[in-house]
Amino acid sequence: MDKTYDPKAIETRWYDYWESAGYFRPQHMDDSAEPFCIMLPPPNVTGTLHMGHAFNNTIMDSLTRYHRMRGYNTLWQPGTDHAGIATQMVVERQLQGENKSRHDLGREKFIERVWEWKQESGNTITTQLRRLGSSLDWSRERFTLNEDLSAAVQKVFIDLYNEGLIYRGKRLVNWDPVLHTAISDLEVLSEEEQGQLWHMKYPLADGSGHVIVATTRPETLLGDAAVAVHPDDERYQSIIGQSIRLPLTDRTIPVIADNYVDPEFGSGCVKITPAHDFNDYEVWNRHSHEAAIQALDNGGLINIFTIDAAMNDSVPEQYRGLDRFEARKRIVADLETAGLLEKTEAHKLMVPRGDRSNAVVEPYLTNQWYVKVAPLAEPAIQAVEDGRIRFVPENWSKTYFEWMRNIQDWCISRQLWWGHRIPAWYDAEENIYVGESEQAVRAQYKLGDDISLRRDEDVLDTWFSSALWPMSTLGWPQDTPEFRTFYPTSVLVTGFDIIFFWVARMIMMGLKFTGEVPFREVYIHGLVRDSEGQKMSKSKGNVLDPIDLIDGIDIDTLVKKRTSGLMQLQQADKIEKQTRKHFPDGINAYGTDSLRFTFASLAGPGRDIKFDIGRIEGYRNYCNKLWNASRYVMMSIEDQDTGLDESSPVELGLAEHWIIARLQQTEREVAQQLEHYRFDLAAQAIYEFTWDEYCDWYLELSKVTLTGDSSAAAQRGTRRTLVRVLEALLRLAHPIIPYITEELWQRVAPYAGIKDGETIMLQPYPQADESRIDATVLAAVEWVKAFILGVRRIRAEFNIAPGKPLPVRFTGGNAQEQSWLDEYRPYLTSLAKIESLEPWNESDEAATALAGDMTIAIPLAGLIDPQAELARLQKELDKYRNDRQRISAKLENSSFVDKAPAAVVDKERQRCNEIEAAIVKLEQQYERIESLN
Template structure:
């Protein structure tokens, strides 16, 4: 075994061996347990959200596999229609071509070629993370089987009247020329303007003032709205205003949508270019006037002077013309939320187009009941309220996209526009008796990728065929996902599962929080605070990190700020921590449903935990290899320490099982960490030393301790394996043969189970007494700056017979670890001036006379006190400054106050210690 832990030498080779040997396949034995991997985009790379959720899923799969379940972690990728098409179109642009130059069929061939050559990066990264997915069953949303499932669902829903085509308002990307979902729209605050426009009254003198952040859309206005309770305008309701620059007259209407306190209390209504206005327009039967082309230029519905202009060029000319006609009241600076396409970066326009929709309400009703009656349970439960809120106010779902890469809609049109839906043109002609000479054209649109993703829990298992996998693993046990796609994905899977399988797709939905940076900010490329999980695993130098964070920014002017912040946070880059340290960190942060601040200090601490485990194993191997550890039989005596650690192991095992079953990964990580680090490594390994090296130890006692060292370590490795698979597998293969355990891999070993026969409350109580005794002596050494190797006289007062019994039973441990010069049991309380520690009610006294140089110690304390008082004075002055308290971030002020409190407490301790020494 290597002296030092280096994750780079073990992780990738070990994963390849697991995969080669088929360790991730279902066994076919035991109760079925299945998790569906939320399919990442085939164009994507692993981000911290993926790493977080995938760690939790893998922990559950490994835990259940070790508990004997027939596990399947079903993996695969999403074809990511828009993102993938953009990747390939950019490649074509480099050689001066467009997709239209190639034509649809040739372009799709190019996409498939890209997917074959470059589309597997994220699955390679998942392997780096240790994800024990059954890769032999990997699926792709565009593969033949899933494509067939998508087609079947579309046709059935259409025939039942649940899919229809209609003209509605959608999010439109004017660069990509397609509708996009809300999840593909990033809305962030930007600085803009609020234009106040004058709309002249028709029937009387004067005008109404309306405010807008998009003055170009006024050309599509069809009304001005006021609140019906607003007394300023009640006399104008039903009257008309002249729409500037157009020659049209539009009505003044009353609607509760209008906030009388905002601006003038008058709102322009543009039903074809604003979602709220669209709703108002529907209530008042207003006409819808679309003024934009697909690339957001002004069309023929605009006045001739503006036709053909880009929307922003039109804005400048419109504002100038309004100003010239004295119809511009004023322009105010205004902070607004701007929706941009997450792929193109273009400002999204609400746009009126013909699209395909799913009539969702009939599907939503049974999906709501499934959560109400507990067939699907959200963890934590509060997310069910979010689910109900969305589902009870659900609107029809736009499922068509105006791109080429995706599942093409199985609909054909004749020359009159009549639509026919079927599996193929031949089937459509046959079913409807259409002659061969009649012309049919297939709908050019493809389906939203969320449509195929909604079928994922059953399409990946072979539906519509009734496969053995479908019978065995549907419904699945748990879905691990983020709150942001409860509606977009979770709700739609429940609806589709109930509709086509007659059963919910999963029993539980574990909703994770959002990974944020150390300051609590959301990670985003635009902020330059994204952490790449692979960089945390392998490490990255500062130059490379800066390049990753500042390349391809939507706002290049942010680069200097991002570079400065990165240099401050990572002056040396990021060191390599390894996969296990990252996974354990993510698990330890997984408080139920809460957002998570990711701090490199945590992962560094868990890298140290890996080192601790590695070194502990080396100690165990050095003391057991070539020695009798009881595997061949023979007398075996378990010491008090042996019985203590075996008993504590049973509590830890039960607690780990309970926490993993209830999705409290944070508490599971804390439980196994504290047992491994503090109880096994810090205490038991030290307690084992006097037995293994003691001159008077019997061989039966040595044999018992060697056996316990191996047995408990082997159990620790199994307990840790779901969270830290690589280091545990590596160490287990060293430990298992010495412990007499057959088998060649940990991944298939059973998870530890609590053994009631090994629970020993008396041993636990007695070792706690020993620990208190030793820690008392160590604390006095530290406080008085006494060398750890110097034997100390110990006086014991206010003791009971039980204390003497415990001391006699554990004297070997106390003498080895605390080094008392002698121990006197006092019959009364008379004792020289001493430092005191309590062991229960017993007082442990260390006479200080002769142990320390009184004058030197007082001088040392004087220096420490002076230094601390100076720092305290500076911090108190900073907090007394209103400039600091008012302007510094709240967390900085809170941290400074905490620092002052800590310095004040330390100062009290030092002065008390100095007072005690001065009295000697």
């Protein structure tokens, strides 16, 4: 074995071996094993691996590898989403570089161009998922625009339409004026920005006065349909039902009463623009039956924007064609000239922007296709209520219920070219015909060739096709062996932010079209944030790239990567300074296993995962520890008898019985935690057993037997235990850290008696044997450890060299401890470096410690130089007292406490408490040494 652990030397090699050997495929398609299936949430084909993907995939791969080793017929289904908007944008940008647009190519040629891009550049994220060790069955990789998946999408659309559950209608949507399409709520990012609030006078039509309304979007007044007041607001009782003369137009609009209005906010009067505000649209729906509303043009629904968010022909002539923000300036100026602008004030507001275009999104009235969701939601609610689907943690079911019980119809159309084109055709009178093809439509509706048909230009929302993912990827609507075997799937692993957009819709579609839930459990994990809990974003300069953490990256490349694409020089300079401050030498190469172990250790219940790069350093050290321990074991057993020959006697000592018992307890603990999705506790159990018990204790205890005068049978027993416990530990840790465990297992397995194992992946997962857990053995070793640690603690306190043999005395202790002292004396004298071990005459001055009821004493006379030790302690005390004074002064400074981040203040307080505890301990040592003089 190499002296040092180098993940680069093993990771790609092992992944290529696993994949080429077909180990990721289901192993038991003969129905001999219970199925276990996970669906990969399909990443965008345009995507690259980010921390959320890496975290999510670590969890899924750990579950998959765990169940595969437990003998389940395991399938982790991979695939990617065609990502309508994102992919179309990528290719359109390429065309812009050629001074072309998609319209220059035409729809058919443009789609061909997108497919070309997909074949050449659309597999980046799947390559990166391989780097992460994800054991997906790549032979079954799917793409949402594959022919068979597209057929499933078309069938669902047609069936729902024929049942009256899909319809076309004019309603309000989030409109991106750059992309010229409706977008989902998930694609709208709202952040607080500085804006203005304009207070405007709306004159009463009878000339008796005016009311004041305030708005952050004065250009929308041209689309106002009403002014609303609260029905109980005494100030406005007399004008309810009256008419308002809408400024800058020749229209009048009514005053209506609605509980939506907050009388305490502003003037208590609210402008209602139903075609350009979601809340106003709901108010309008409640009042649309009223005569005053019905009398308005278009019933009050006036769309004032073009698809570019410029003013259209519905507005007065002087504003037509103006961009909305230019129109805003012109309208504000005209209001001021007319004496209708009361005042303008600064105002912070949430501004919705498209996540792809960064354009301000407009609520926009347009014809779209919708799914009538309520009938689908009822059985989906029932499935969670009756336990057919279980959310983990359970509290997420409340979020699910809240949304499902207040569900709105789902807009499924997008004004794009890339995607599943809606299978609908129109005649000259705009009658709608839905079917698989124009030929099928003509046959179904008995339309002659003399009737001209045009196909709907829109495509389906990508969430529509991904709602079918658990079914369509397994071959539905065909009755395939995979569908029969793996549907319903076992568990869905996803983030809480797409419970509504994806999880709920899969449940609705699965129940509707198969009569079965799509999965039994939904494990909801948190979002990965930075070490201070901030969302990772390029503008903040706190994004970590998983591949950079795996491979490492130098500081100059990291700076270039973080600042590229930032338009503002000041922002780029700030991010460069932050990056050079936090990563002066760049980011070290930690390897995949270290990253995965870090994610597993953070995967506890809760919403946010704070990722501190210091933690991955710790798990890199763990991998080094495991590597070095394995090297020691290999050196101890190579060319030696490990007790595989049953004819040779094997004797197990206390240390062997103890580590075997602790292994059983750890195996039981890890299995229980993985079954309950407590990856953090499973990782903790593996870490503590490896580091604290196998490496720090058992390896040291084994040396006593292997290097002492123990019998050949005892040495065979120790060597066999060394290798067998290590082999089981590697299998135990494999689901979380697959690469290093495979590399080590291949070397260790033959010495543990495993002759036919091609890969650790297909070995049985360790199962605890309760009969091998001996409480007496566990108690004895805990006492031995306490004795050794007591001696070591005295060494540390009095600065005695670790290798110096010590005279150790003892007194007291119960009969059991007296027996242990005699029986396990070789462990004590070897590991505690004891020169002599005799009863203590308590009149002798000594430093003491406890091991159970027994007192351990070390005479200090002759061991230390009291004056030199006092000088050393005084120097340490002076340093700590200076630190305490400095930190206390900072914490007493109200400016620091009030202005510094809470996490920084808390860290300083914690440090102050630690210093105080250290000072107390040093002062006690000082007094004890002083008493020796």
